[in-house]
Amino acid sequence: MTESAIFSGGPQGMPIPTPDPHFAYVLRHADDNLVAAQRYGEWISYGPELEEDIALGNIGLDHLGQARSLLAHAASLEGRGRTENDLAMMRDERDFTNLLLIEQPNGDFAHTMARALFFDAYQVGLWQALSDSTDATLAGIAAKALKEARYHLRHSSGWLVRLGDGTEESHERSQRAVDALWPYTSEPFQPDAVDLAAAEAGLGPDPSSLESEWRSRVSAVLGEATLDVPTDPYRRHGGRSGFHSEHLGHLLTELQWVARRYPGLKW
Amino acid sequence: MTSHEERFQALIDSEEKIESTDWMPDGYRATLIRQIAQHAHSEVIGMQPEGNWITRAPSLDRKAILMAKVQDEAGHGLYLYSATETLGVTRDEVVELLHQGKHKYSSIFNYPTLSWADMGTIGWLVDGAAITNQVMLTRCSYGPYSRAMVRICKEESFHQRQGYEILLALCRGTDEQKAMAQDSVNRWWWPSLMMFGPHDSASTHSEQSMNWKIKRVSNDDLRQQFVDMTVPQADYLGLTLPDPDLQWNEERGHYDFGSIDWDEFWQVVKGNGPMNRERLSHKIKAWDDGAWVREAAAAHAAKQARKKEVA
Numbered sequence: 001m002t003e004s005a006i007f008s009g010g011p012q013g014m015p016i017p018t019p020d021p022h023f024a025y026v027l028r029h030a031d032d033n034l035v036a037a038q039r040y041g042e043w044i045s046y047g048p049e050l051e052e053d054i055a056l057g058n059i060g061l062d063h064l065g066q067a068r069s070l071l072a073h074a075a076s077l078e079g080r081g082r083t084e085n086d087l088a089m090m091r092d093e094r095d096f097t098n099l100l101l102i103e104q105p106n107g108d109f110a111h112t113m114a115r116a117l118f119f120d121a122y123q124v125g126l127w128q129a130l131s132d133s134t135d136a137t138l139a140g141i142a143a144k145a146l147k148e149a150r151y152h153l154r155h156s157s158g159w160l161v162r163l164g165d166g167t168e169e170s171h172e173r174s175q176r177a178v179d180a181l182w183p184y185t186s187e188p189f190q191p192d193a194v195d196l197a198a199a200e201a202g203l204g205p206d207p208s209s210l211e212s213e214w215r216s217r218v219s220a221v222l223g224e225a226t227l228d229v230p231t232d233p234y235r236r237h238g239g240r241s242g243f244h245s246e247h248l249g250h251l252l253t254e255l256q257w258v259a260r261r262y263p264g265l266k267w
Numbered sequence: 268m269t270s271h272e273e274r275f276q277a278l279i280d281s282e283e284k285i286e287s288t289d290w291m292p293d294g295y296r297a298t299l300i301r302q303i304a305q306h307a308h309s310e311v312i313g314m315q316p317e318g319n320w321i322t323r324a325p326s327l328d329r330k331a332i333l334m335a336k337v338q339d340e341a342g343h344g345l346y347l348y349s350a351t352e353t354l355g356v357t358r359d360e361v362v363e364l365l366h367q368g369k370h371k372y373s374s375i376f377n378y379p380t381l382s383w384a385d386m387g388t389i390g391w392l393v394d395g396a397a398i399t400n401q402v403m404l405t406r407c408s409y410g411p412y413s414r415a416m417v418r419i420c421k422e423e424s425f426h427q428r429q430g431y432e433i434l435l436a437l438c439r440g441t442d443e444q445k446a447m448a449q450d451s452v453n454r455w456w457w458p459s460l461m462m463f464g465p466h467d468s469a470s471t472h473s474e475q476s477m478n479w480k481i482k483r484v485s486n487d488d489l490r491q492q493f494v495d496m497t498v499p500q501a502d503y504l505g506l507t508l509p510d511p512d513l514q515w516n517e518e519r520g521h522y523d524f525g526s527i528d529w530d531e532f533w534q535v536v537k538g539n540g541p542m543n544r545e546r547l548s549h550k551i552k553a554w555d556d557g558a559w560v561r562e563a564a565a566a567h568a569a570k571q572a573r574k575k576e577v578a
């Protein structure tokens with residue numbers, strides 16, 4: 001066990017200890033999935049066809065399920081009596097540590113699918129590695145999530161290929177989407193102190209070890225889609241330390257307002 | 268009667284199902300196409316008022332249940348469009364009729380969802396009224412429609428339960444939560460009763476549909492069933508249904524209830540309800556915005572097919 005274990009299990013109402021890296025590690029992955037679920041939820045009834053409304057709903061539900069399991073696990077690691085819903089609804093923008101990539105707005109369907117491709121390809125590698133975590137709960141969540149992420153990746157890559165290769169318009173839209181989201185694709189592989197502590201403790205991989213496989217997965221799909229791999233060197237990081245784009249605040253406003261308007265109630 | 272017609276009527280009379288390959292009168296086919304397609308449109312348009320609260324659900328468990336429910340409704344739309352297609356029209360054709368305003372959908376979805384409690388009330392009353400109607404339709408003479416209804420009814424009863432549970436949580440909560448539930452029921456009660464359609468005396472298509480066993484129970488009888496089922500459930504919640512004339516009639520063995528505002532009913536049917544324009548334009552916009560996606564998918568498929576041919 002990590003040093004973190006010292007801080008878990010404390011009674012409710014104790015002063016907040018230095019953030020436990022184990023808790024922080026589980027929480028960041030929970031946040032990725034919660035924000036993803038919220039973005040997919042925005043699509044429902046706006047899909048390009050009924051089958052797609054169902055598929056986007058399914059994928060959103062998978063991410064929501066992953067988020068809930070991880071949040072519940074984080075809450076129990078923290079041991080301060082906070083629940084899954086407290087963590088989702090009562091934390092502020094600066095406390096969320098999701099990747100910038102996944103908080104980017106849905107945009108058009110090509111945008112959503114390009115974002116999904118980048119994120120799904122990351123998650124397939126991540127869940128695979130987390131399946132071997134020394135944290136058995138996390139390993140169990142990851143093993144289930146891996147199956148779901150493989151399906152998500154099939155869905156997003158299938159669409160990106162169809163869109164990239166489809167018509168002139170769909171090709172242009174897809175290239176625009178890929179270019180716009182590219183700056184957010186190195187953050188997932190940039191380790192910070194929490195990642196390194198987790199890697200040290202065998203909780204999860206060093207994120208930088210996931211990059212080359214991600215790159216080859218994504219390049220293969222972009223190639224089949226007849227899309228160019230961007231060469232723009234500009235990169236944007238910050239999500240993992242709560243330094244977000246301005247989009248997250250609005251997403252959280254929608255997610256949280258009922259819970260915050262009526263704090264502490266049962267629904 | 269021709270021998271075709273006699274055989275058809277004999278099947279109907281002996282409670283056997285008509286299948287898509289059987290001969291059927293043109294009127295029977297046309298009635299079913301319209302009814303099943305409009306039922307499908309209702310499932311799909313019905314995603315909007317509930318979709319309106321997915322991003323704002325008060326807790327993650329409620330959000331998951333609501334997302335799954337709205338997704339079920341999309342699934343119902345799909346089954347029903349497939350049932351329509353057994354009658355020789357395509358999904359695109361009937362969707363186009365919806366977009367042109369030539370097909371209708373259930374008027375209930377032309378009301379806005381203004382609070383979280385509406386997610387409870389829609390599940391309880393709207394899905395509840397839909398079940399009352401759909402249980403009857405499981406006995407419909409047209410096989411594909413009746414089978415689709417059997418499958419859909421199972422999910423609808425889950426929908427009704429989750430709606431009731433939302434209201435139960437509110438009614439056991441704070442005064443503010445209970446007031447939210449009461450306000451919601453006040454707004455949805457009468458439109459829910461309107462879901463069963465005009466009085467039997469004013470319902471023009473009912474008699475033929477009853478003879479064909481497409482419809483098995485009259486509008487007024489279904490409405491009465493629904494009221495009788497719902498009043499005790501409202502009592503259990505501790506909510507008041509907004510009808511001063513609502514009371515048990517010992518003699519009839521049913522609840523009596525006040526008269527429906529038929530002006531409102533016809534206004535909404537004619538397109539002048541609070542949300543008619545928004546619902547349809549939302550639907551058309553999603554369809555139009557998705558055109559380039561569908562074109563891309565078709566273009567890619569055609570390219571793949573050509574590649575296969577060459578290979």
Ligand SMILES: [Fe+2]
Pocket residue numbers: 310339340343419423
């Ligand atoms: Fe339904």
Ligand SMILES: [Fe+2]
Pocket residue numbers: 340394422423426
């Ligand atoms: Fe339903």
